[in-house]
Amino acid sequence: MQRPKKLxxxxxxxxVVLGSGTFLTMHAANDVSSVSxxxxxxxxTADSTKLTATSASGTxxxxxxxxxxxxxxxxxxxxxxxxGTTATAKDEVDYVGSTTQGATVKLTGKTTAVxxxxxxxxxxxxxxxxxxxxxxxxxxxxxxxxxQFAKQINRQLAQADLPSxxxxxxxxxxxxxxxxxxxxxxxxxxxxxxxxxxxTAASTVKLAQNSDN
Numbered sequence: 456m457q458r459p460k461k462l463x464x465x466x467x468x469x470x471v472v473l474g475s476g477t478f479l480t481m482h483a484a485n486d487v488s489s490v491s492x493x494x495x496x497x498x499x500t501a502d503s504t505k506l507t508a509t510s511a512s513g514t515x516x517x518x519x520x521x522x523x524x525x526x527x528x529x530x531x532x533x534x535x536x537x538x539g540t541t542a543t544a545k546d547e548v549d550y551v552g553s554t555t556q557g558a559t560v561k562l563t564g565k566t567t568a569v570x571x572x573x574x575x576x577x578x579x580x581x582x583x584x585x586x587x588x589x590x591x592x593x594x595x596x597x598x599x600x601x602x603q604f605a606k607q608i609n610r611q612l613a614q615a616d617l618p619s620x621x622x623x624x625x626x627x628x629x630x631x632x633x634x635x636x637x638x639x640x641x642x643x644x645x646x647x648x649x650x651x652x653x654x655t656a657a658s659t660v661k662l663a664q665n666s667d668n
Contacts, residue, residue, distance in 0.1 A: 495667075
């Protein structure tokens with residue numbers, strides 16, 4: 456009479472072990488350890504600077520890819536986050552609409568932008584399709600004018616497409632390379648929020664353009 460009971464206990468134990476193993480296998484399959492498992496590019500080259508991916512970590516829903524340039528020690532990050540709702544992801548993008556007030560300036564092509572001066576900086580803003588672009592110049596920077604920098608960014612945007620699956624996107628770039636200023640390209644697709652951040656405007660934009668979205 457004891458044998459059936461022992462058999463049932465053994466069977467139950469085996470199922471527990473099998474269940475745990477299956478969970479571990481599924482969890483491992485969801486992990487990210489290489490760039491090929493993400494939508495991030497392996498490399499991006501802009502203004503003679505080549506950024507190369509050095510690490511990828513996280514899960515398929517939330518991961519981070521880090522980049523470095525061997526010669527200038529420049530760094531950048533490509534991040535994917537999955538949030539609770541589409542509305543939350545959209546709000547995180549900080550899209551700036553076309554109602555921005557300011558003096559009008561003409562950029563390359565048929566693009567028209569507006570400028571504003573705020574606390575020692577000049578902001579040049581324009582919209583292109585589903586993307587808003589804000590180019591910021593420190594007024595103490597004598598290397599070029601705010602309009603020249605905005606034209607440079609606009610030309611780069613015309614040379615290659617940004618992620619096609621973006622529902623809303625925002626680009627914020629700085630003419631200088633101050634450590635306290637981070638260039639960012641953000642876009643939203645459903646509940647997914649993608650953020651590319653880097654030390655220079657050109658490299659940050661190029662990373663976003665090279666993504667597989």
